[in-house]
Amino acid sequence: MNPEQILFILFGAVSLIGAIAVISFRHPIYSALSLIVTFFAQAGLFILLGAHFVAAVQVIVYAGAIMVLFLFVIMLLNLGTLSAKGAISGKLKGFAVILGILLAIEGVYIAVKAPNDPADASAETAIESVSTTTYNIGELLFNEYLLPFEVTSLILLAALIGVIVLVKRESQEES
Amino acid sequence: MENFPLFLIISSAVKILIIVHMLLIGVMIMIWAERRVSGWMQDRLGPNRVGPQGLLQPVADGLKFMFKEDLIPNHVDKPLYVLAPAMLLVPALVVVAVVPFGSSIELFGETINLQIADINIGILYILAITSLGVYGVVLGAWASNNKYSLLGGLRSSAQMISYELTLGLAIIGVLMLTSSLSLRTIAIEQGAYPWQWNFLIHFPAFLAFTTAMFAETNRLPFDLAEAEQELVAGYHTEYSSMKFAMFFMAEYMNMIVGSAVVVTLFLGGWHFFGLENVGGPVWSGLISFGIFFVKTAIFLFVFIWVRWTLPRFRYDQLMNFGWKFLLPVALTSIVVTGALWITTGSRLVVGIGNVIAAFIVVSIVAGLLVMNKTPEPAIRDDDSQITPSALDAIE
Amino acid sequence: MALEYYLVLSALLFTTGVIGVLIRRNAIIIFMCIELMLNAANLAFVAISRSLGEASGQVFVIFVMAVAAAEVAIGLAIIVSVFKHRQTINVDEVNSLKG
Numbered sequence: 001m002n003p004e005q006i007l008f009i010l011f012g013a014v015s016l017i018g019a020i021a022v023i024s025f026r027h028p029i030y031s032a033l034s035l036i037v038t039f040f041a042q043a044g045l046f047i048l049l050g051a052h053f054v055a056a057v058q059v060i061v062y063a064g065a066i067m068v069l070f071l072f073v074i075m076l077l078n079l080g081t082l083s084a085k086g087a088i089s090g091k092l093k094g095f096a097v098i099l100g101i102l103l104a105i106e107g108v109y110i111a112v113k114a115p116n117d118p119a120d121a122s123a124e125t126a127i128e129s130v131s132t133t134t135y136n137i138g139e140l141l142f143n144e145y146l147l148p149f150e151v152t153s154l155i156l157l158a159a160l161i162g163v164i165v166l167v168k169r170e171s172q173e174e175s
Numbered sequence: 176m177e178n179f180p181l182f183l184i185i186s187s188a189v190k191i192l193i194i195v196h197m198l199l200i201g202v203m204i205m206i207w208a209e210r211r212v213s214g215w216m217q218d219r220l221g222p223n224r225v226g227p228q229g230l231l232q233p234v235a236d237g238l239k240f241m242f243k244e245d246l247i248p249n250h251v252d253k254p255l256y257v258l259a260p261a262m263l264l265v266p267a268l269v270v271v272a273v274v275p276f277g278s279s280i281e282l283f284g285e286t287i288n289l290q291i292a293d294i295n296i297g298i299l300y301i302l303a304i305t306s307l308g309v310y311g312v313v314l315g316a317w318a319s320n321n322k323y324s325l326l327g328g329l330r331s332s333a334q335m336i337s338y339e340l341t342l343g344l345a346i347i348g349v350l351m352l353t354s355s356l357s358l359r360t361i362a363i364e365q366g367a368y369p370w371q372w373n374f375l376i377h378f379p380a381f382l383a384f385t386t387a388m389f390a391e392t393n394r395l396p397f398d399l400a401e402a403e404q405e406l407v408a409g410y411h412t413e414y415s416s417m418k419f420a421m422f423f424m425a426e427y428m429n430m431i432v433g434s435a436v437v438v439t440l441f442l443g444g445w446h447f448f449g450l451e452n453v454g455g456p457v458w459s460g461l462i463s464f465g466i467f468f469v470k471t472a473i474f475l476f477v478f479i480w481v482r483w484t485l486p487r488f489r490y491d492q493l494m495n496f497g498w499k500f501l502l503p504v505a506l507t508s509i510v511v512t513g514a515l516w517i518t519t520g521s522r523l524v525v526g527i528g529n530v531i532a533a534f535i536v537v538s539i540v541a542g543l544l545v546m547n548k549t550p551e552p553a554i555r556d557d558d559s560q561i562t563p564s565a566l567d568a569i570e
Numbered sequence: 571m572a573l574e575y576y577l578v579l580s581a582l583l584f585t586t587g588v589i590g591v592l593i594r595r596n597a598i599i600i601f602m603c604i605e606l607m608l609n610a611a612n613l614a615f616v617a618i619s620r621s622l623g624e625a626s627g628q629v630f631v632i633f634v635m636a637v638a639a640a641e642v643a644i645g646l647a648i649i650v651s652v653f654k655h656r657q658t659i660n661v662d663e664v665n666s667l668k669g
Contacts, residue, residue, distance in 0.1 A: 012579045019583050019606055023590030028598050029255070029317065035602050036310070038583075042609055045576070049620045054628045056299035058612075061635045064306025064339065066605070066642045068313070068332055073646050074598060075317050075325065077653050096592035100585050107581025112574050134296060134356060136625040137632070145629050152636045159640030166647040 007048055015041035028074045036067050053134040186287050194271055194291060202427040203233035209479050216483045243416040248319075251413060255318035260414065260421035263311025267428035270304040273297040274435045275359045277445050277464035281456035289464055290359055297358040298350065301436060302343055305391060308429065309335040312393075315422070316410035327410040330490060334397065337497040338390035344505035345384035348377045348512035348529070349440055352522070358436075362444030367451070372443035376526045379533030380508040381441045383501045388437060390497070392429045394478055396485040397493060434474035435467070442470055499540050507536045576617035584610035597649050597659040601642070608638050 018038030025031045039062045046055035141149055207222070207230060214221025222229040247256060277289030294300060309332050316328020350356060352373075353364045365372045374381040390397040411422045438444060445451050445463035447470075452459055488496065511532040515525045583606060590603030612631045619627020653659050 008575060012575075016579070016582055016586070019586040022602055022606060023586060023594060023599070028596060029314075031599050031602055033255075033314075035606065038606065039609065042613060045579075045613060046616055049576070049616050051616045051620070051628050051631075052294070052296045053299070054612075054616055054631050056296045056303050057632060057635060059303035060299065060306055060343075061639055062605070062609070064303060064309075065336060066639060068309055068336060069642060069646055070598065070602065071310075071313055071317075072329065072332055073650060075313070075329065077650065077659070093593045097589055100589035100592065103588055104582055104585035107585060108578050111577030111581050133625060133628070137628050140625050140629045141632070144626075145633075148633060152633055155637060155640050159643045162644050163647045166644075166651055 004048060007044070011041045011044040011048065014038075015045070029071065032067055032070045032074060035070075036063050039063050039067070050133060053137055182283075182285055186282075186285075187291060190287075190289075190291050191272075194276070195268065198268065198271060198428055198431060199424075201431050202424050203237070205427045205431065205475060206233045206236065206423075208475070209482075212476065212479045213483060216480075237420070240417055240420040245416045245418070248413055250320045252318040252320065255314045256413075257418075259311050259315030259318055260418045260425070261311075262314060263308055263425040264421045264428070266304045266307045266311075267425040267432065270301055271428075271432050271435070273300050273358055274432065274439060275362050275444060276435065276467050278451060278460055280460035287460075288359065289460055293357055293359045296356050298346060298356050298361070298440075301358075302339070305342075305429075306335075306339055308391070308425070311422075311425065312410050315414070319410070319413035321413055324410050324412050327412075331393065331410060334390055334393075334493060334497075337494060338387040338397075338501070341383050341387040341497065341501040341505050342391060344502070344509060345377075345380040345387065346440060347505075348380050348508045349373050351509075351512055352376065352516060352525070358439050362439050362446075365443045365446060367443075367446045367449040369443065369448075372441065372446070374441040376522050377441070377508060377512065377529060378526065379504050379529050380512075381437075383505045383508070384441065385437060386501060387497075388433045389478070389481065390493075392433055392478075393426060394430065395482040396487050398487060430475060430478055431471065434471045434478070437474055438467060438470045442474070499544070500537060503536050503540060504533050507532045573617055573621040577614055580610045580614040580617065583607075583613065595660050595662050597652070597661050597664075600661060601645055601649070605638060605642070608634055 015038045018034045018041060021034035022031045022038065025034060039058060043055040043058045043063075046052075046058060210232070211221040211223075211229065222232040225231040225235045247253060272291040273294055275288070275290035275293070279286050279288045281287070312331045312335075313328045316324040316331070319325075349361065353361045355361060355364075361373075369375075389395075411419055414422060445467040447466045451463035451466055453462060508529055511528050512525055515521075515528045519525075587603040587605075587607035587610060590606065591600050594600055594603070612634055615627040615631050615634070617627075619625060619630075649659055652664055656664060658664065
């Protein structure tokens with residue numbers, strides 16, 4: 001076992017356990033915390049894959065901003081007291097888990113059977129491009145993917161306006 | 176395994192050991208300095224009984240914390256209550272790993288960089304880890320199950336999210352001119368003399384960054400999260416003993432690391448009039464470390480100075496200041512730096528352009544705020560500058 | 571590390587998210603599960619990008635993150651306003667189109 005494999009198993013296990021914890025904790029706060037753990041483990045996996053920039057952005061965007069918003073809403077609405085009631089029945093739950101396991105088997109089958117000959121061969125060549133990866137991403141982002149990039153900014157703007165409209169209407173109705 | 180990097184591992188371990196201890200001792204010195212300097216500024220003595228000049232006061236405080244009963248109130252959410260101080264302290268400790276605290280030392284024929292890890296996304300690492308500090312505050316507040324704590328925690332999380340934007344945007348100008356994310360490269364790129372340092376080229380961004388740093392570390396004038404007079408200490412009301420001490424230490428560690436980052440990014444790192452090149456390969460490294468240390472210490476003094484100079488913002492003022500002044504200034508700095516750097520390629524032009532643009536933006540925002548001001552009887556000092564008076568107008 | 575391991579992990583994470591959406595009725599947790607699925611996709615993107623030796627996959631991940639951020643902002647605003655109207659965020663109880 002080389003260090004990379006050990007780290008992969010570690011991060012992979014942590015992210016899977018975290019993911020399962022997200023859907024099994026009763027209290028939303030604990031779910032949110034488990035999700036943060038999962039995101040962290042994924043950032044670790046990204047670093048293993050040489051995607052340092054993406055790993056940093058993962059932590060900044062997901063752990064630093066998105067999950068704080070989740071926690072904020074959970075705390076603000078005091079949702080902990082509501083989560084106990086209204087769970088779905090055990091029979092349906094079992095059915096859902098079986099469907100999920102089927103989906104997992106399909107996904108694993110595709111992942112293993114997919115044509116992936118360049119996997120090991122080019123892994124060696126990819127390593128040397130690791131140190132310039134931020135530069136590469138920037139170059140791609142502002143040349144080849146410039147239009148998608150601009151569209152993304154439109155999406156963010158739309159979200160901004162949407163949130164303001166939602167909240168504004170709220171406060172107008174109340175007053 | 177052949178080619179086992181034994182030397183690298185040992186030198187890294189030694190560096191980590193030294194830096195973590197310097198941080199912990201630095202916290203103790205800061206606690207002492209804060210109280211003594213506060214005393215000096217308020218024309219009183221401050222603690223001077225324990226040891227010479229009261230220097231052993233932090234040790235006494237620490238012992239007191241350790242021997243205090245480790246109280247866990249009945250109404251708290253126990254796992255999170257215990258976890259929260261650690262979640263604040265750990266980011267504060269690990270963020271220092273990428274700060275270059277000196278040039279380099281040559282020992283046993285190997286060059287040791289005075290930095291724990293020179294990773295190529297250094298500044299993003301700092302932003303990522305500092306953004307995690309908010310969890311300790313929010314979870315501690317929520318787990319305490321106390322309305323004042325929760326208010327403090329919510330204030331703090333909103334404040335941190337708002338000011339993080341400025342923190343991130345203000346450094347982009349620096350990154351554009353350095354074209355590297357590595358803190359070491361940023362420090363090296365700045366020359367030996369103060370007029371080559373980044374704070375002159377990016378003066379508005381420097382001010383915005385520093386202000387946001389004050390907000391991120393929850394220092395006055397942005398300490399709404401723990402405002403003693405309003406929230407009974409806010410998120411750590413329910414904490415006592417070592418858990419409280421951990422919150423306390425994390426806050427001071429954030430201050431120290433924040434100062435070190437500002438020094439690295441804007442104040443030339445370990446450079447000072449070429450003094451860092453004096454002496455042999457060992458001495459120049461140590462001198463550069465000393466220069467960095469002194470610069471950080473001076474900046475820490477500014478932290479205390481500001482504490483006793485500015486009053487606390489009100490919550491709406493805080494949000495208005497962050498979103499309507501700091502953020503536009505940081506954004507303008509990006510646009511102006513980029514445009515002027517591409518067209519002229521002169522750092523002098525970029526520096527002057529940045530200041531002018533920031534002045535224009537602040538004037539426009541202030542003008543808009545004054546025009547939209549709701550009529551309100553108030554006594555105003557008309558001699559004050561445009562920014563503070565506009566800030567008052569926001570109310 | 572071969573590519574398959576990462577893809578298998580990604581598939582398992584995605585499935586966990588799907589199961590979460592199916593068995594939980596709390597809107598916030600369902601939302602978190604959607605984030606989980608997006609992240610599983612991100613992992614696959616980065617892994618494939620690495621195995622192909624180019625950075626396009628990582629650019630896609632950045633787009634996904636931007637969209638996820640926008641989605642979270644809107645989604646949480648909707649959840650908050652639904653909660654204000656109906657005092658619940660159980661998705662089975664929020665079943666009428668009228669506000």
